[in-house]
Amino acid sequence: MNEYFFLSIAFAFYLISLIPQAFVFFKKSAPRLEGWARALVVVGLLTQTAALAIRWKVTGHAPCTNMYESLVFFSWTFMIAYLWADLALKISRLGFFIQVCNLAVLMYAFSHDAAVKPLMPALQSNWLVLHISTCFFSYAAFAVSFIASLAYLLPFKKKHFSREQLDQVIYKSILFGFPLLTLGVASGAVWANEAWGAYWSWDPKETWALVTWMIYALYLHLRLLKGWSEKKLAWVALVGFLCVIFTYIGVNLFLSGLHSYA
Amino acid sequence: MPLRALKKSVTLLRKFGAFIPSVRLTAILLFILIPVAILGSLIPQGREYAEYAEKFGFKWTALFYQLQLNAVFLSPWFLFLIVLLSANILGCLIVSVLKKKRTFGFVLVHLSLVLLIAGGLMSATLRIKEGIKLNEGESASSFTHDGKTVPLGFEIRLKDFELQRYNESPEKLVIAMPETKKPLEFRFRKDIWTAIPGSDYQFRVERFVPDFRFDMESREVYSASGEPRNPAILVHLQSKAEDYTEWVFSNFSDFHMTQERPIGLQYLWAQDIPKAFISHVEILEKGKVIREQAIRVNHPLRYKGYSFYQSSYDSIEEKWSGLEVVQDPGTAVVFLSIVMIMLGMTQNIYFHPSRIKNRKLEE
Numbered sequence: 001m002n003e004y005f006f007l008s009i010a011f012a013f014y015l016i017s018l019i020p021q022a023f024v025f026f027k028k029s030a031p032r033l034e035g036w037a038r039a040l041v042v043v044g045l046l047t048q049t050a051a052l053a054i055r056w057k058v059t060g061h062a063p064c065t066n067m068y069e070s071l072v073f074f075s076w077t078f079m080i081a082y083l084w085a086d087l088a089l090k091i092s093r094l095g096f097f098i099q100v101c102n103l104a105v106l107m108y109a110f111s112h113d114a115a116v117k118p119l120m121p122a123l124q125s126n127w128l129v130l131h132i133s134t135c136f137f138s139y140a141a142f143a144v145s146f147i148a149s150l151a152y153l154l155p156f157k158k159k160h161f162s163r164e165q166l167d168q169v170i171y172k173s174i175l176f177g178f179p180l181l182t183l184g185v186a187s188g189a190v191w192a193n194e195a196w197g198a199y200w201s202w203d204p205k206e207t208w209a210l211v212t213w214m215i216y217a218l219y220l221h222l223r224l225l226k227g228w229s230e231k232k233l234a235w236v237a238l239v240g241f242l243c244v245i246f247t248y249i250g251v252n253l254f255l256s257g258l259h260s261y262a
Numbered sequence: 263m264p265l266r267a268l269k270k271s272v273t274l275l276r277k278f279g280a281f282i283p284s285v286r287l288t289a290i291l292l293f294i295l296i297p298v299a300i301l302g303s304l305i306p307q308g309r310e311y312a313e314y315a316e317k318f319g320f321k322w323t324a325l326f327y328q329l330q331l332n333a334v335f336l337s338p339w340f341l342f343l344i345v346l347l348s349a350n351i352l353g354c355l356i357v358s359v360l361k362k363k364r365t366f367g368f369v370l371v372h373l374s375l376v377l378l379i380a381g382g383l384m385s386a387t388l389r390i391k392e393g394i395k396l397n398e399g400e401s402a403s404s405f406t407h408d409g410k411t412v413p414l415g416f417e418i419r420l421k422d423f424e425l426q427r428y429n430e431s432p433e434k435l436v437i438a439m440p441e442t443k444k445p446l447e448f449r450f451r452k453d454i455w456t457a458i459p460g461s462d463y464q465f466r467v468e469r470f471v472p473d474f475r476f477d478m479e480s481r482e483v484y485s486a487s488g489e490p491r492n493p494a495i496l497v498h499l500q501s502k503a504e505d506y507t508e509w510v511f512s513n514f515s516d517f518h519m520t521q522e523r524p525i526g527l528q529y530l531w532a533q534d535i536p537k538a539f540i541s542h543v544e545i546l547e548k549g550k551v552i553r554e555q556a557i558r559v560n561h562p563l564r565y566k567g568y569s570f571y572q573s574s575y576d577s578i579e580e581k582w583s584g585l586e587v588v589q590d591p592g593t594a595v596v597f598l599s600i601v602m603i604m605l606g607m608t609q610n611i612y613f614h615p616s617r618i619k620n621r622k623l624e625e
Contacts (some may be wrong), residue, residue: 211296214296
């Protein structure tokens with residue numbers, strides 16, 4: 001049983017979890033189905049954890065050094081963030097949409113080269129785990145806020161979602177992810193200082209991480225201002241996550257820089 | 263009339279003074295800084311005029327230079343915005359501490375942001391970052407910065423440069439001469455002539471293509487991708503009687519063999535992935551060795567306020583190493599602000615007294 005076996009099992013569990021999650025979305029109250037959906041996601045998460053652990057053992061380094069590994073790792077953090085949000089913020093109805101996105105992330109990961117490649121010198125650092133994991137946990141929290149903001153902006157019926165609850169999900173997910181993003185950027189700066197002799201080089205990846213950080217800082221400050229409706233704030237959260245996607249994937253595709261291996 | 267104008271300007275100044283420590287200004291500044299940073303990432307920074315002209319045309323290039331978008335993060339107007347932002351944060355901090363009860367975390371986060379900007383400005387103005395190139399056995403006691411020689415106050419000597427590879431069996435060219443029974447194996451480097459023992463032949467590898475393709479129209483060789491799917495090398499063989507080049511393929515070892523040219527060539531491809539670039543150096547003072555250290559990526563050498571980083575190397579003979587000398591008084595300030603911001607955020611967001619109270623009430 002190798003990494004791909006466990007990953008396929010995880011994918012299958014996530015896929016099956018869509019059935020109870022779809023029922024949860026359409027039914028007014030379905031605590032039993034919620035429990036089933038949660039259990040399937042937990043089993044999927046555990047098998048995905050096993051897949052990541054095997055990959056770590058085989059490669060000898062944290063499994064987040066190329067696009068395939070990082071996407072699988074992001075999917076893992078996304079599921080943890082979803083379970084946290086489900087338990088802490090009671091957002092079972094969003095589960096269906098979160099799971100669809102997660103499956104899309106995994107399918108995108110499968111389209112990349114999964115071959116194990118040796119670690120280049122710049123990535124041989126203890127900062128790798130802290131930098132990557134904090135960034136991806138923050139991205140996962142922002143992904144939850146993105147889906148909640150989409151649900152807020154789309155014309156769903158009141159019985160599906162309460163606007164106040166969605167606003168709270170957006171706000172609390174961002175509040176949870178913001179310090180993690182800060183730590184991710186800060187640890188990246190310390191690492192860059194160790195590797196290249198400069199903690200900040202205005203490299204496109206760094207600049208876009210700062211842009212993302214500023215948008216979420218803007219979101220948190222706009223909440224304090226009068227005249228900023230929940231709808232407008234949902235738009236800011238949505239734009240914030242589009243920046244996350246560009247920082248993560250777009251920069252690698254369109255802009256070259258110090259992070260060109262990412 | 264002048265009195266009225268003076269009163270008006272005093273009122274305006276007061277209004278502006280009241281506007282500085284406001285969240286509204288923070289939002290406005292962020293609304294300006296976000297697109298500016300995006301522009302700075304989309305327009306390549308610090309390039310030559312000709313490069314911009316070729317890429318964007320003269321009209322756009324002139325506009326970039328006029329608005330300083332070619333070096334936006336160092337432009338005076340960007341620095342002004344940053345200074346204004348730090349004044350705004352500091353003002354907000356003072357006002358909110360005086361008017362309302364604020365958590366220690368809130369104070370720490372906002373104070374650290376001011377410190378971060380101060381550290382960044384210190385780095386931008388005071389940082390020294392220069393390269394020095396040392397041959398094995400060579401030493402340096404100074405470096406050039408802004409056209410001036412800066413003494414280090416000590417000597418740094420490169421004892422040895424070491425390039426470690428993941429693959430211990432590197433790529434080879436196997437040559438079978440008609441008169442010798444056993445083929446000869448050669449490790450090679452591009453564009454270097456190597457004599458073939460027992461003959462008057464010599465060879466050199468002139469080109470490497472990872473994914474060989476031949477364009478029938480232009481009759482030119484090109485690589486279909488960067489992946490080593492069909493690795494091939496162009497070998498130049500020379501003797502008194504002959505002088506010719508031929509492509510040798512790793513995947514098709516017999517492809518090139520012809521009766522007219524009885525020399526057999528085989529290319530054993532192996533991926534050459536560097537594992538570590540290591541400069542073994544010594545620090546000397548008054549001729550005495552004070553310290554020995556191996557400088558590698560992620561492991562710089564720090565001595566008397568200077569940091570030395572591995573930055574480049576001699577890829578042909580592995581005889582010299584390029585080091586970067588860095589002195590940056592802003593780094594310590596920035597790192598202090600990082601510690602402060604993380605402590606402050608953790609307290610203000612995860613352990614905020616009112617949020618803990620709300621959580622307890624919910625439970």
